[in-house]
Amino acid sequence: MLLVLICFACVRSNDFDNLKPSCESNLIANISYGKLREYYQGETVQIQEDWVIEGYINSSDKENNFFSVLYFQNSPDNPTDGFQLEIDMRDSYLFFEVGNKVLIRLKGLYLGSSRGQYKLGGVFSSFGNNSVGRLPYNSIFERVFVACEASSVLEPTLSTIPDLDDTMTGTLVRLENIEFSSEELNRTFAEKEEETERILVDCDDNELVMLNSGYSSFQARVVPEGSGSITGVLTKEGSEFKLIIRNMDDVEFDQERCEDVVDEFTSNSIFFSELADPDNNAGARFVEIYNAAPEPLSLKGWQIHRYTNESQTVSSSTDLSGYTINGQSTLILSPNPDVFEQVFGFLPDVDAATNSPADSNGDDNLVLVDPFGTVMDTFGIPGEDGSGTNHEFEDGRAQRRQDVIEGSSVYQFSQWEIYNDTGDSGTLNQPQLAPNDFTPGIR
Helix, strand or coil: CHHHHHHHHCCCHHHHHHCCCCCECCCCCCCCHHHHHHHCCCCCEECCCCCEEEEEECCCCCCCCCCCEEEEECCCECCCCEEEEEECCCCHHHCCCCCCEEEEECCCCEEEEECCEEEEEEEEEECCEEEEECECHHHHHHHEEEECCCCCCCECEEECCCCCCHHHCCCEEEEEEEEECHHHCCCECCCCCCCEEEEEEECCCCEEEEEECCCCCCCCCECCCCEEEEEEEEEEECCEEEEECCCHHHEEEEECCCCCCCCCCCCCCEEEEEEECCCCCHHHCEEEEEECCCCCEECCCCEEEEECCCCCCCCEEEECCCCEECCCEEEEEECCHHHHHHHHCCCCCEECCCCCHHHCCCCCEEEEECCCCCEEEEECCCCCCCCCCCCCCCCCEEEECCCCCCCCCCCCHHHEEEECCCCCECEECCCCCCCCCCCCCCC
């Protein structure tokens, strides 16, 4: 048995053609990507219909930047949709090459969506809840078939960062006039053995996250200093798009960098507008900020600090760099995007993580700081525990009054309507229930 294992391990890559299953010429696709998405109704579901979907492989794990996943799109050029297939297989590029047309038997597979990304695969159960997991190795070739036709040359969709949209998720895109942000220069593509985010920017300073594996073959290479074009599979986490390249040929930065521009701004038109600690669901907490100005404003360098209880020093912070808040619009931060979506019916703008400023239990103090370290708005009094005061929103809500049009560096109780369970006089001791007692996204 040992001898057999050793010999298999020594098979050369080009000999794997002899191990590939026969191609498939009889299957016919009978469902569209749109119809498949409609089958998903908010919870992971096992497909019971005899459906077959076709697509073109656009990802590759040859350089180990993808792991146990295949992405496929609905056309070799001008695609309008793409899906992610979870598989328990390494070196899948030996069997499923970029450009291969594949047909996938969907009956028995699980369909789900995680933070905006639609997935197919097996099932993973945790605490009684099902989510899409990896399709077992022995089942892959019973579900995924390569069509008996020549591989296609995929033409990436040419786009710009502001023009990226949901129809491109899971498809191959190409962006031009792109470079790594100045903060990323002299860094490697990824930290060793860690999934790493690197920030790409265009010449107008729009930002896009590049996602790299710490196990990729190019992990230790230093990011290039120039600018140019980049190609990759577009993915999405919540409201944030991310790009994953397949190999270094996807990065063509052979031009001079864009001129540096001043891209950090301050404005007293940005301020806290609603803070939430629902009495019936702590997972649905959120912080909402508002831009009263008519024009969009970049939040590069902006931060929200939390002073927990009576702490006089910052307990946690959320960096808002990479986000833009539209004119007369809100930006919503949630510590639990999945719970927030279940409760309020849409995803928040920012995944702020647990124990962040957005995860306050109502007796903490929050401060909004611009890129230059200036306090632009404050809720509460840092150093004073909010319990029993006029800045407590425990089990309740703090709502900025409609006539407020700019922030205040010092807490102004008169600018707020506050609901809680044990607050001081002037506040309303009326615990609030989600979703009906809250208005995220509405000023």
